[in-house]
Amino acid sequence: MSNVLAVATATEALMLFLARSLPPDIGFGVNVVPGKPPAEPPQDPTISVFLYQVTPNAAMRNRDAPTRGPDGAVLRRPQAAIDLHYLISFYGDETKLVPQQLLGAVVRSLHEEPVLSRTDIEAAAQRAHLAGTDLAASPQRVRFTPAQMDLDDLSKLWSTMLQTPYALSVAYQATAVLLDGRATPTAGKPVLRRAIRVEPFVRPGLDRVLSVPSGSGPDVAPDEGPITADRDLVVFGVNLRRPGLTAMVGGKRANVVRLADDRVVLRQPDTLPPGTHGVQFRYEVTLGEPPVTRPWLESNLVPYVRRPRVVRARWQQGGIVVRTDIPVSLDQRAVLLLDEYGPRDRPRSYQFDARFPLAPGSDPVREFTVPVTGVAAGRYLVRVQVDGAQSPLEFADGAFTGPLVDVS
The missing domain is CATH 2.60.40 (Immunoglobulin-like)
Known part of the structure; x- marks a missing residue:
């Protein structure tokens, strides 16, 4: 987790790492500079570090969801996870193969130490333009992985940099940098005491809805005909016989006529308009200290069509x-x-x-x-x-x- 300076800090720390990892393999001074490859290639040994693309991290992009509750309150600090794509280019005397020497040293160093160290990040934080960065405190480490680019990918990348001649380069992907949002989540309420109650949990399940003529006895079989206002609903399911049943039809409370473990007969609410409505059962559960009874146990919802005459x-x-x-x-x-x-x-x-x-x-x-x-x-x-x-x-x-x- 880190603030808005995390991207710039990662780039600065990468340059510091490259600068310190070149000796003793490279026996001459090397300039490590940020920015895109120059239009005029330098003759002195130089490494340019260019952040050319930023993409969402596929594995962590939704790790913080949800960040807000139904009332809009912040549940947890929003966090953006991004990957940084770098182009590292090498310059120097081609007759002495200086660019190739620099490339070999950089590839070996990043393979040997692929993760940004806290030392390099803290050194980058000493820069005046990065004062206040907190990337070093992030539990997520930034790892560099070489990116495989064919000639077509290289051509597209270099064609975006107008009037810039091609230079020997390698591409790396830095995974992942986390950027914290500004919103601060509300603190949880203090806990005075803890109470645990164990209750057998068997969730009721609804299957389908049929109907019988209103006022019919238990010997009348339900049918699949049109469900009009003069008929009672017969809801089939499992584990339906529990105490404290509240039947909801179209968001309105319905009266229970008969109750069995596999079916419940309901009277339709009189004010329910025509159309498709959902049927759901809620059962009361007593929890807490002092005990509080609420309809916390809910079944799934099944639809039926109330047809007008x-x-x-x-x-x-x-x-x-x-x-x-x-x-x-x-x-x-x-x-x-x-x-x-x-x-x-x-x-x-x-x-x-x-x-x-x-x-x-x-x-x-x-x-x-x-x-x-x-x-x-x-x-x-x-x-x-x-x-x-x-x-x-x-x-x-x-x-x-x-x-x-x-x-x-």
Whole structure:
């Protein structure tokens, strides 16, 4: 962990390391300078250290997540993990192979000591422009690894440095430098005493939701038909018979009719609008000192579709007025479906979108008007689809019988 001077400190420490590691292999003075390779290659023995790229460290980039709680409070100090990519270039008298001598010494030194030492980092921190750096205190050590670059990679890299002639160079990757954020996490509360309670933990699991007619006895088998407001939910699962059950349907509390280990019968909340809703069970657990009972044990969530019924539909000039058995929220999307009723080879079908919002006035509504145009006169079966929940049709003697609307 370190502050914003960590990158510059790593570069300065690398240069100090190269400068001290050259003797006694190299018997002449060498300048180690920062920056990109010069446009005019120096004749004196020189090593340039150029930080040409910075990338996120793949292994540590999300190690600090999450950094904030649901209320926005800082849980831990944000931390950016980055890798530094260096190009180390060598200059000198080519007739005496000075660049190659420098390259050999640098490669051997970095292979022998691939990790920046605390001594070099503390020496770099003595520079006036790096005062206040704390890279030496970071538990994460900076390690140098040679980067393999083919001719294509080298060509792309050097082409970005306009009017700079190519020089003998090696590339190294420094892994990893951690940069701390400015936010300070809040301190935890002091602990007065510790209390441990062991309770058997068997998490309830929900599987699927079927339904039975409301008020049915235990001998009535649930079916997979449309779940309308006049039916009770039958939720299947495992480990459901526990004390302190609270059943939540669509975020609202539902009354429990019958309870067994593998199924629970629920009454749907009356104010639940049409659409897809989730069913979840919560069980009370008593913990703490003094004991506190809360619904801490939760099941998974399973969805079901609450489908409206069309109670009545009537034609009026320019639209059809639809009344449903359950209230519909004004911000829900409704679609009217008309299918011609009667013996025809090719019965006509129409689909119309309701206005949004559905109707003026109080929210929710049971009756709203859907504008229709171009509908041929006749009798039609009426369905309404609210947020994907489609109303069922009445069925008798092998045919659909309603609800119906006469369009004149």
